[in-house]
Amino acid sequence: xxxxxxxxxxxxxxxxxxxxxxxxxxxxxxxxxxxxxxxxxxxxxxxxxxxxxxxxxxxxxxxxxxxxxxxxxxxxxxxxxxxxxxxxxxxxxxxxxxxxxxxxxxxxxxxxxxxxxxxxxxxxxxxxxxxxxxxxxxxxxxxxxxxxxxxxxxxxxxxxxxxxxxxxxxxxxxxxxxxxxxxxxxxxxxxxxxxxxxxxxxxxxxxxxxxxxxxxxxxxxxxxxxxxxxxxxxxxxxxxxxxxxxxxxxxxxxxxxxxxxxxxx
Amino acid sequence: xxxxxxxxxxxxxxxxxxxxxxxxxxxxxxxxxxxxxxxxxxxxxxxxxxxxxxxxxxxxxxxxxxxxxxxxxxxxxxxxxxxxxxxxxxxxxxxxxxxxxxxxxxxxxxxxxxxxxxxxxxxxxxxxxxxxxxxxxxxxxxxxxxxxxxxxxxxxxxxxxxxxxxxxxxxxxxxxxxxxxxxxxxxxxxxxxxxxxxxxxxxxxxxxxxxxxxxxxxxxxxxxxxxxxxxxxxxxxxxxxxxxxxxxxxxxxxxxxxxxxxxxxxxxxxxxxxxxxxxxxxxxxxxxxxxxxxxxxxxxxxxxxxxxxxxxxxxxxxxxxxxxxxxxxxxxxxxxxxxxxxxxxxxxxxxxxxxxxxxxxxxxxxxxxxxxxxxxxxxxxxxxxxxxxxxxxxxxxxxxxxxxxxxxxxxxxxxxxxxxxxxxxxxxxxxxxxxxxxxxxxxxxxxxxxxxxxxxxxxxxxxxxxxxxxxxxxxxxxxxxxxxxxxxxxxxxxxxxxx
Numbered sequence: 111x112x113x114x115x116x117x118x119x120x121x122x123x124x125x126x127x128x129x130x131x132x133x134x135x136x137x138x139x140x141x142x143x144x145x146x147x148x149x150x151x152x153x154x155x156x157x158x159x160x161x162x163x164x165x166x167x168x169x170x171x172x173x174x175x176x177x178x179x180x181x182x183x184x185x186x187x188x189x190x191x192x193x194x195x196x197x198x199x200x201x202x203x204x205x206x207x208x209x210x211x212x213x214x215x216x217x218x219x220x221x222x223x224x225x226x227x228x229x230x231x232x233x234x235x236x237x238x239x240x241x242x243x244x245x246x247x248x249x250x251x252x253x254x255x256x257x258x259x260x261x262x263x264x265x266x267x268x269x270x271x272x273x274x275x276x277x278x279x280x281x282x283x284x285x286x287x288x289x290x291x292x293x294x295x296x297x298x299x300x301x302x303x304x305x306x307x308x309x310x311x312x313x314x315x316x317x318x319x320x321x322x323x324x325x326x327x328x329x330x331x332x333x334x335x336x337x338x339x340x341x342x343x344x345x346x347x348x349x350x351x352x353x354x355x356x357x358x359x360x361x362x363x364x365x366x367x368x369x370x371x372x373x374x375x
Numbered sequence: 376x377x378x379x380x381x382x383x384x385x386x387x388x389x390x391x392x393x394x395x396x397x398x399x400x401x402x403x404x405x406x407x408x409x410x411x412x413x414x415x416x417x418x419x420x421x422x423x424x425x426x427x428x429x430x431x432x433x434x435x436x437x438x439x440x441x442x443x444x445x446x447x448x449x450x451x452x453x454x455x456x457x458x459x460x461x462x463x464x465x466x467x468x469x470x471x472x473x474x475x476x477x478x479x480x481x482x483x484x485x486x487x488x489x490x491x492x493x494x495x496x497x498x499x500x501x502x503x504x505x506x507x508x509x510x511x512x513x514x515x516x517x518x519x520x521x522x523x524x525x526x527x528x529x530x531x532x533x534x535x536x537x538x539x540x541x542x543x544x545x546x547x548x549x550x551x552x553x554x555x556x557x558x559x560x561x562x563x564x565x566x567x568x569x570x571x572x573x574x575x576x577x578x579x580x581x582x583x584x585x586x587x588x589x590x591x592x593x594x595x596x597x598x599x600x601x602x603x604x605x606x607x608x609x610x611x612x613x614x615x616x617x618x619x620x621x622x623x624x625x626x627x628x629x630x631x632x633x634x635x636x637x638x639x640x641x642x643x644x645x646x647x648x649x650x651x652x653x654x655x656x657x658x659x660x661x662x663x664x665x666x667x668x669x670x671x672x673x674x675x676x677x678x679x680x681x682x683x684x685x686x687x688x689x690x691x692x693x694x695x696x697x698x699x700x701x702x703x704x705x706x707x708x709x710x711x712x713x714x715x716x717x718x719x720x721x722x723x724x725x726x727x728x729x730x731x732x733x734x735x736x737x738x739x740x741x742x743x744x745x746x747x748x749x750x751x752x753x754x755x756x757x758x759x760x761x762x763x764x765x766x767x768x769x770x771x772x773x774x775x776x777x778x779x780x781x782x783x784x785x786x787x788x789x790x791x792x793x794x795x796x797x798x799x800x801x802x803x804x805x806x807x808x809x810x811x812x813x814x815x816x817x818x819x820x821x822x823x824x825x826x827x828x829x830x831x832x833x834x835x836x837x838x839x840x841x842x843x844x845x846x847x848x849x850x851x852x853x854x855x856x857x858x859x860x861x862x863x864x865x866x867x868x869x870x871x872x873x874x
Contacts, residue, residue, distance in 0.1 A: 174762065176758065176761060176762065179757075179758075179761055181669070181670075204764050204765070204766050205764065206764075207761060207762055207763065207764040208763065208764030209764075211762065211763070212758075212762035212763075213762075214755055214758055214759060214762070216755055218753070218755035218756055218758065218759040219759075220756060220759065220760070220773075220774050220777075220778070221756075221777060221778045222777065230760070230763060230765075230773065230774075231763040231764065231765075234763070234764070234765050234766075234769050234773070235764060281759065284759075284763065285762070285763065288763055288764060
């Protein structure tokens with residue numbers, strides 16, 4: 111499956127950002143992820159698709175070690191970012207998560223002002239030396255989250271008062287503010303209406319300029335629209351991984367074809 | 376007939392009605408089945424609903440009438456009987472209540488005498504206070520009277536007996552008629568098309584409403600009884616002194632200073648110290664239990680902490696008096712023999728003693744409520760914070776606590792209202808001296824302690840010194856009610872945010 115990395119369309123081949131080898135995840139006795147090998151490129155949008163419960167979100171949460179916060183969860187195998195094993199003892203998961211940002215399924219702004227929401231990451235990591243720098247970081251993040259124009263006049267209002275789509279873009283801006291290298295998105299549009307979804311998808315495409323973006327989605331149309339690479343998960347296995355165009359037009363595995371054509375899932 | 380009815384006691388009457396109910400249940404159940412041609416599937420409702428409907432129709436209205444009757448009967452009889460007693464006797468004997476209790480006592484004595492066969496019914500009705508020594512006659516049957524019986528009182532007692540007998544008989548008759556009418560009504564209703572299920576459903580709802588309104592009415596009753604006694608107090612004592620005066624010096628010869636302010640100061644000071652102890656410890660315990668502790672520690676520690684809430688406050692009071700007080704005296708008192716070599720504290724009872732122990736009592740309140748509130752903060756907020764590279768304590772401090780703050784404030788206010796209303800700990804641990812002082816090593820007194828001391832021992836309910844207890848109680852009630860309402864408002868507002 112790795113050899114499908116060879117690009118067939120106009121995507122410029124990028125260096126590998128995340129490499130996973132033989133990753134197994136257990137929830138207690140339940141073997142949730144079985145033997146996943148994948149290489150995710152830099153400055154590319156990679157989509158994880160698959161039926162519910164197939165392990166795609168679980169695998170996503172391995173990449174920033176969010177699974178560490180769940181007591182019964184155990185991860186084995188290697189995941190490397192830029193050639194460095196993130197499950198190594200030396201790696202501080204807290205530092206790792208600053209480098210690998212995450213956007214969640216449900217918009218989860220903190221019950222603070224819009225400004226404080228975005229400034230949260232930079233503050234705890236000490237990214238700004240003074241107020242002016244912090245203002246600058248917040249403004250840049252909100253602009254990158256494509257929400258600046260909507261909120262610039264009410265930065266001190268609570269983030270929870272925004273609409274669903276605005277909240278999700280605020281959360282993206284919040285994740286971007288810590289200058290991550292990888293952005294993980296766990297079904298970022300599932301709680302949004304079509305207009306907000308379109309705005310977020312447009313934003314994801316722009317974020318590709320700077321980050322490696324990994325997005326879990328239930329919508330195959332969305333995967334086709336925003337991603338260059340697609341991985342299909344089924345029952346904890348990574349069934350097929352390759353260029354999005356190829357997965358959707360000429361899948362190799364019969365299971366992928368069945369899922370795409372709506373026969374399983 | 377009257378004789379027979381009046382001899383049926385209330386509990387027997389209840390049993391008769393309930394028995395009728397059971398009879399109604401069984402007969403109406405089988406009647407319903409019969410009306411469906413022997414097949415329960417032809418009925419609108421299950422057969423037992425027809426039975427329950429009958430039992431309901433028989434028992435509920437008749438028992439309700441019985442309860443009301445028994446509540447009203449003494450008032451009606453008293454109003455009739457009291458007219459037989461000359462006015463000047465009432466004023467001599469201090470109050471209507473006292474005279475009436477004499478009347479009731481003699482009437483009961485006559486009843487007892489008749490029951491024991493020492494007197495015939497006619498004899499009891501025809502006694503003459505001048506000819507017979509009623510006191511000694513009653514003493515023979517074991518009823519002791521305080522003084523010789525005067526003619527009007529004896530007449531009243533005889534009238535009282537007569538009236539209660541006939542009213543009792545009337546009650547029994549009415550209740551039985553109502554029960555039978557209920558049976559007849561249910562008999563006419565019971566038919567295969569009758570919607571017994573819906574009627575029983577409405578009956579169940581009615582029962583639940585009665586239960587709920589009884590609880591509420593009791594509260595209203597308590598408030599009103601305090602309100603009336605407080606009004607009596609303010610008729611005897613100027614409200615300016617009560618609310619604005621500077622000293623508390625009750626004097627049972629009258630003319631005392633009865634100001635709430637020194638007591639309020641003591642109450643608030645002790646509560647403040649209690650919260651100073653309970654809030655940090657309770658809050659940190661809640662944070663540890665909800666955020667850091669593993670499931671095993673949590674399942675063991677939480678019940679252990681809640682045991683504190685189950686300890687009776689009198690036990691806390693003993694703990695304050697016998698353990699904490701002497702311990703504090705050892706540290707802060709005794710001059711050169713003490714731990715610190717100072718002599719700030721002379722007795723075991725002090726603001727600090729009561730405050731510390733009350734604080735310990737409040738820890739489980741604060742921790743348990745805060746724990747629930749912290750757990751109610753959505754996991755997605757924690758994930759969001761971890762996802763940005765925040766550590767556990769950063770997440771707690773900057774995301775979870777701010778999100779939970781309104782709820783925690785509510786929990787603290789609830790704890791504060793507990794502290795203000797707490798009695799036993801301060802009775803034993805705080806001392807009895809009412810004063811304004813900032814020294815926590817001195818004894819002070821609280822509103823609750825003073826209520827206890829004003830109402831214990833020989834009390835005269837016509838004096839301001841006793842009635843002040845009700846005014847104090849009412850003020851305390853208003854204070855804690857306001858705190859509770861505020862706390863619930865804050866907690867509810869917070870809940871809406873995340874649901």
